[in-house]
Amino acid sequence: xxxxxxxxxxxxxxxxxxxxxxxxxxxxxxxxxxxxxxxxxxxxxxxxxxxxxxxxxxxxxxxxxxxxxxxxxxxxxxxxxxxxxxxxxxxxxxxxxxxxxxxxxxxxxxxxxxxxxxxxxxxxxxxxxxxxxxxxxxxxxxxxxxxxxxxxxxxxxxxxxxxxxxxxxxxxxxxxxxxxxxxxxxxxxxxxxxxxxxxxxxxxxxxxxxxxxxxxxxxxxxxxxxxxxxxxxxxxxxxxxxxxxxxxxxxxxxxxxxxxxxxxxxxxxxxxxxxxxxxxxxxxxxxxxxxxxxxxxxxxxxxxxxxxxxxxxxxxxxxxxxxxxxxxxxxxxxxxxxxxxxxxxxxxxxxxxxxxxxxxxxxxxxxxxxxxxxxxxxxxxxxxxxxxxxxxxxxxxxxxxxxxxxxxxxxxxxxxxxxxxxxxxxxxxxxxxxxxxxxxxxxxxxxxxxxxxxxxxxxxxxxxxxxxxxxxxxxxxxxxxxxxxxxxxxxxxxxxxxxxxxxxxxxxxxxxxxxxxxxxxxxxxxxxxxxxxxxxxxxxxxxxxxxxxxxxxxxxxxxxxxxxxxxxxxxxxxxxx
Numbered sequence: 350x351x352x353x354x355x356x357x358x359x360x361x362x363x364x365x366x367x368x369x370x371x372x373x374x375x376x377x378x379x380x381x382x383x384x385x386x387x388x389x390x391x392x393x394x395x396x397x398x399x400x401x402x403x404x405x406x407x408x409x410x411x412x413x414x415x416x417x418x419x420x421x422x423x424x425x426x427x428x429x430x431x432x433x434x435x436x437x438x439x440x441x442x443x444x445x446x447x448x449x450x451x452x453x454x455x456x457x458x459x460x461x462x463x464x465x466x467x468x469x470x471x472x473x474x475x476x477x478x479x480x481x482x483x484x485x486x487x488x489x490x491x492x493x494x495x496x497x498x499x500x501x502x503x504x505x506x507x508x509x510x511x512x513x514x515x516x517x518x519x520x521x522x523x524x525x526x527x528x529x530x531x532x533x534x535x536x537x538x539x540x541x542x543x544x545x546x547x548x549x550x551x552x553x554x555x556x557x558x559x560x561x562x563x564x565x566x567x568x569x570x571x572x573x574x575x576x577x578x579x580x581x582x583x584x585x586x587x588x589x590x591x592x593x594x595x596x597x598x599x600x601x602x603x604x605x606x607x608x609x610x611x612x613x614x615x616x617x618x619x620x621x622x623x624x625x626x627x628x629x630x631x632x633x634x635x636x637x638x639x640x641x642x643x644x645x646x647x648x649x650x651x652x653x654x655x656x657x658x659x660x661x662x663x664x665x666x667x668x669x670x671x672x673x674x675x676x677x678x679x680x681x682x683x684x685x686x687x688x689x690x691x692x693x694x695x696x697x698x699x700x701x702x703x704x705x706x707x708x709x710x711x712x713x714x715x716x717x718x719x720x721x722x723x724x725x726x727x728x729x730x731x732x733x734x735x736x737x738x739x740x741x742x743x744x745x746x747x748x749x750x751x752x753x754x755x756x757x758x759x760x761x762x763x764x765x766x767x768x769x770x771x772x773x774x775x776x777x778x779x780x781x782x783x784x785x786x787x788x789x790x791x792x793x794x795x796x797x798x799x800x801x802x803x804x805x806x807x808x809x810x811x812x813x814x815x816x817x818x819x820x821x822x823x824x825x826x827x828x829x830x831x832x833x834x835x836x837x838x839x840x841x842x843x844x845x846x847x848x849x850x851x852x853x854x855x856x857x858x859x860x861x862x863x864x865x866x867x868x869x870x871x872x873x874x875x876x877x878x879x880x881x882x883x884x885x886x887x888x889x890x891x892x893x894x895x896x897x898x899x900x901x902x903x904x905x906x907x908x909x910x911x912x913x914x915x916x917x918x919x920x921x922x923x924x925x926x
Contacts, residue, residue, distance in 0.1 A: 359463040362463035364387075374387050387426075390426055391591050391594040394468070397470040398432060406472040406545075407543065408496060412470065412579065415581075416586055419583070419584040430462070433451040435448065435476055437799075442794060442796050445824065451475065451476070451483070452486075455483025467484055468494055469481065471493055471555075477493065481604075482632055485632060490598055491590075491600040492593070494583055495545075497544050498545050498546065498665075499574060503538050504535045513829070520805065542573070546828055547667060548666070548828045549620055549659065549827065550622060550826060554622040557570040557621065561616075562604060563611075563695060564600065564603050565586075565695065566589065567703055568675075571675060573666070593695060600636065603695055604632065604636045605692065606640075614648055615678065616727070617726045618654060619658070619675070620746065621827070623835055623836070626642070626741055646727075650727055651725065652725075652727045653721035654722045660746050662745075669714055672709060677715050742834050747832040760787070764789055771804070779809070780809055783819070783820065784819045785847075787847050788840075788842050789822055790838070790841065801823035801835045802831050802833050803821070818832045819833045820833075820834040821837060823835060
């Protein structure tokens with residue numbers, strides 16, 4: 350810490366002997382704050398998303414007290430304030446609808462108040478990006494502190510994971526393999542402590558992104574919420590934010606392009622949520638980093654998934670922490686040359702310094718790079734005439750056998766249409782069909798709800814079917830799994846290709862090459878009448894296509910690649926439209 354104090358932002362409120370300073374100090378003193386608290390020391394905002402309606406964040410009020418201890422110890426003045434709390438499990442129609450609104454709340458709360466630095470108390474999915482987005486717009490010294498995951502879920506002798514086992518057990522009920530009363534008995538066992546989802550869902554993914562970006566303290570990603578070490582971490586964060594203020598280390602000095610590139614690669618290694626794509630791009634744009642879908646594909650395509658956690662794998666976040674946490678993962682990536690070692694973190698050390706020598710205590714939970722869960726685990730970014738602005742799929746959560754597949758499209762015009770039809774015994778659908786859901790994007794739902802992982806029809810579940818290819822403009826919970834193509838853009842409600850009348854076409858999907866060694870990440874969606882001859886070529890065509898041509902065409906959806914055409918590509922009867 351520097352020995353000589355510089356003039357801080359808060360002195361514009363509390364410094365001096367005039368009328369305004371009198372008012373600002375006097376009203377603060379009704380809380381029992383002494384005179385010397387306004388002597389020019391750093392005023393640290395503790396931006397808290399505590400809410401009993403956000404179960405994952407319901408313990409953050411107590412965790413904030415640990416932050417305050419650290420701030421006091423370092424010579425600062427902590428001031429806690431509430432902001433909009435977005436709870437994914439309760440908020441309707443979807444928390445995503447309010448992410449940007451919450452970020453505005455955060456930005457204006459910081460900008461309009463006498464705050465020199467801020468600790469962001471985050472947890473449930475959208476609270477992390479919304480608080481980082483708002484803080485980034487203010488560009489003050491900032492540390493994000495995640496609340497931590499719940500303890501492993503337990504039910505009748507087995508570990509169960511948040512969200513992941515909701516889908517699994519609900520399907521067992523629909524298939525007749527589980528009684529409803531047994532299903533309901535799992536509720537308390539799944540959520541048996543404070544904290545966020547203990548699977549590698551969006552909450553744990555974003556907590557990992559916080560650590561990978563360097564905007565959180567070491568071990569932020571994985572310490573369980575009820576582990577005493579989470580309180581220690583909070584207290585250290587309180588001390589460290591005061592130091593960042595004295596050294597004027599702002600959020601934009603941490604959230605650099607190198608930091609985001611590190612985070613993208615880490616996301617691939619942990620089998621992180623597809624929602625991280627949307628959130629990291631939004632955060633990056635707030636600090637002026639031009640991050641795009643192309644960056645996700647370019648940086649993530651060669652990264653193996655080495656963390657064997659649900660929904661992609663077997664274990665849970667508690668196991669991940671005991672195995673060595675994110676530092677062990679990043680040490681493996683660093684050894685293979687995947688990371689920018691010199692990216693700075695809020696700890697005062699570089700990423701390289703933090704991960705050097707980080708041990709791996711369990712090679713089943715955190716696998717070696719030569720024995721990964723999935724060889725190409727990064728989010729696959731797809732482009733083409735069905736999604737000229739992009740779509741994504743998560744290979745580590747998909748069924749390998751379905752990554753090359755052909756089936757008839759079964760189309761649902763919106764989520765209500767899906768719910769009305771999916772369990773109709775007369776629905777014309779089989780295991781080879783491809784389920785397509787429209788009008789569930791940002792405009793269509795509205796808010797881009799997590800409905801892309803459409804539950805399978807009961808009659809197919811009873812036959813033992815466990816996965817099908819699903820395509821939509823929606824999102825999917827990070828706790829979910831399946832061969833699911835998401836975020837198709839432009840969305841149907843915005844007039845995207847998905848809005849067209851698809852009819853009885855068959856869809857051919859190809860998004861892998863033999864051995865999962867992808868020299869070119871691609872996904873092809875061929876929509877053709879049954880029996881039509883299919884010819885694969887690459888050509889560039891005019892952007893316009895008449896709706897009447899849709900019944901005769903093959904749609905080609907491929908990853909954006911330097912060798913691929915950027916405009917629409919269609920194949921019809923062996924010739925070009």
